[in-house]
Amino acid sequence: MQNNNMWTNENNQLHRSFQFKDFREAFAFMTRVALTAEKMDHHPYWTNVYNKVDIYLNTHDAGNIVTAKDHALAKAIDDLL
Numbered sequence: 001m002q003n004n005n006m007w008t009n010e011n012n013q014l015h016r017s018f019q020f021k022d023f024r025e026a027f028a029f030m031t032r033v034a035l036t037a038e039k040m041d042h043h044p045y046w047t048n049v050y051n052k053v054d055i056y057l058n059t060h061d062a063g064n065i066v067t068a069k070d071h072a073l074a075k076a077i078d079d080l081l
């Protein structure tokens with residue numbers, strides 16, 4: 001997997017790009033993220049095109065800012081790679 005290897009804080013969102021071998025790998029990752037997000041009751045804004053997944057995290061409940069919940073989900077997502 002290729003990626004920019006870190007989350008950045010852009011416009012009150014944590015953002016990281018992920019690039020996989022193909023769509024199958026990207027979607028398998030998204031499935032793992034979805035299950036983790038549901039367990040944490042915290043959900044990503046994300047886009048997927050073929051092998052690329054971009055994830056943006058913030059907390060709507062706190063007024064669309066980055067909170068500890070976003071950092072926790074970002075860490076959990078990294079642990080899925």
Ligand SMILES: C[C@H](O)[C@H](O)[C@H]1CNC2=NC(N)=NC(=O)C2=N1
Nearest residue numbers: 041042043044058059060061062
């Ligand atoms: C009711 C439910 O707990 C809330 O809507 C949760 C669900 N998932 C969420 N996900 C994100 N990213 N931000 C939230 O504020 C949020 N709130």
